Amino acid sequence: MNTERSNISSRIRSRLGPRIFNFPPEQFASPEWRYEHCRKLVGWTQSDDGTAHYAPFCPILYHEYAGHQDINTIFLHQALLDIFLVIIRGPGALDRTRNVKKGGRATMDAIWGLTEITPGAIATSAILARFALSKDMALQRQGATTKIDYEADFHTYLRYLTVAHEERKRSVLTIFQKWNAYFFPQVAEDTATIKAPVESINSAFAALEGDGRVKRR
Numbered sequence: 001m002n003t004e005r006s007n008i009s010s011r012i013r014s015r016l017g018p019r020i021f022n023f024p025p026e027q028f029a030s031p032e033w034r035y036e037h038c039r040k041l042v043g044w045t046q047s048d049d050g051t052a053h054y055a056p057f058c059p060i061l062y063h064e065y066a067g068h069q070d071i072n073t074i075f076l077h078q079a080l081l082d083i084f085l086v087i088i089r090g091p092g093a094l095d096r097t098r099n100v101k102k103g104g105r106a107t108m109d110a111i112w113g114l115t116e117i118t119p120g121a122i123a124t125s126a127i128l129a130r131f132a133l134s135k136d137m138a139l140q141r142q143g144a145t146t147k148i149d150y151e152a153d154f155h156t157y158l159r160y161l162t163v164a165h166e167e168r169k170r171s172v173l174t175i176f177q178k179w180n181a182y183f184f185p186q187v188a189e190d191t192a193t194i195k196a197p198v199e200s201i202n203s204a205f206a207a208l209e210g211d212g213r214v215k216r217r
Helices: 002-021 031-038 078-089 108-112 119-133 150-166 170-183
Strands: 044-046 052-054
Touching: 002 078, 002 119, 078 119, 078 170, 119 150, 119 170, 150 170
Parallel strands: none
Antiparallel strands: 044 052
């Protein structure tokens, strides 16, 4: 599993990162360049006392980030969709102008038996996007250079998506609807199921409290 994770993360960064994120390949290959130009995208922020850290809910997660957390655009950045597209349909899917239709040979979603989007798929795509843009050389539980806690952030995303879906939060139901419409259009809008554990992490869920509920049909 660790080898597979390493292969996927390395392939996304080295072979496909410049296309997914629209950066020059030569510059993107440099860890120093990524730190200089991409660190804020993956959550780098500096406190008033000069200390820096990486926030888990960062610009690369949002569609058209507007400078603040937005529950209506989180996990909808095109790069996240492209990363999952590459994982389940192969690099050639990007060559087909990001057409998500399956080709002639078996794709990973068919091999794995995927029929709808799961919280883990979205959370994994978010982590891979952050790693690809970071200065870290290898995807580990904690980044050797950035000290990003990738494992903890993965579980934070997983809990956000799982708990909010179970509570029928409108914004999160929309996230799943949009991802399913992109990859699995045969899935009905209101029938997606969630099969993922709820981890015990307490952060970044205040915005959901004001989100409207959708009544069950």
